[in-house]
Amino acid sequence: MVIKTAEFVKSSGRWQDCPEPNLPEYAFIGRSNVGKSSLINAMLNHKDLAKTSQTPGKTQLINHFIINESWYLTDLPGYGYARVSKSMRRDFEKIITNYILNRKNLVNLFVLVDARHTPQKIDIEFIEWCGENGVPFSIVFTKSDKLKPNTVITNVEDYKTELLKTWEDLPEIYVTSAEKKLGGDEILKFISTTNQF
Ligand code: GDP
Numbered sequence: 001m002v003i004k005t006a007e008f009v010k011s012s013g014r015w016q017d018c019p020e021p022n023l024p025e026y027a028f029i030g031r032s033n034v035g036k037s038s039l040i041n042a043m044l045n046h047k048d049l050a051k052t053s054q055t056p057g058k059t060q061l062i063n064h065f066i067i068n069e070s071w072y073l074t075d076l077p078g079y080g081y082a083r084v085s086k087s088m089r090r091d092f093e094k095i096i097t098n099y100i101l102n103r104k105n106l107v108n109l110f111v112l113v114d115a116r117h118t119p120q121k122i123d124i125e126f127i128e129w130c131g132e133n134g135v136p137f138s139i140v141f142t143k144s145d146k147l148k149p150n151t152v153i154t155n156v157e158d159y160k161t162e163l164l165k166t167w168e169d170l171p172e173i174y175v176t177s178a179e180k181k182l183g184g185d186e187i188l189k190f191i192s193t194t195n196q197f
Pocket of ligand 1 (some may be wrong): 038
């Protein structure tokens, strides 16, 4: 897919305030600092459409962008902040889970995980929650340029092994690097094949 236009629409604090669900929507989520903003910017070929390195816990908003005037890209708040109180964390989680469960036009959720780490409890729990709630999702490994290619393969295999402990089938998996501009095209290809824009 060629990105002709990418426009910011609005930031919303609740799913009820999001733009009309009148176009197919694809959302991106992950732990804070996973590289979500960088990947969105690299994929859309924009320098700072999604803000990178926002202060954790400061802006917990659902950001909508409209791409090629035909689909929504949604940048969801990061989950699993270590530096905020438990009740604040619960509020963030509510924003996210309410959005995912209520957003009728959501086609797919891209769950970002850092390629450098072994499967983290919070990510696995979130992925399991998606499965239990019938949320269509894919897994996106980020920052793959920080590792040797063989280590990336090993880490992805470890992740698959962890997932197969509870899942019969594996979701789509993408290996990306915002730094090297890798993997974004595959994600865009998936998006265009799941919809006729
Ligand atoms: P977000 O909080 O998930 O939106 O994460 P950011 O996109 O702000 O990235 C967090 C940090 O990781 C920043 O310092 C980025 O420069 C860095 N980063 C993000 N993606 C990559 C990548 O693909 N490769 C490398 N080497 N660094 C990255």
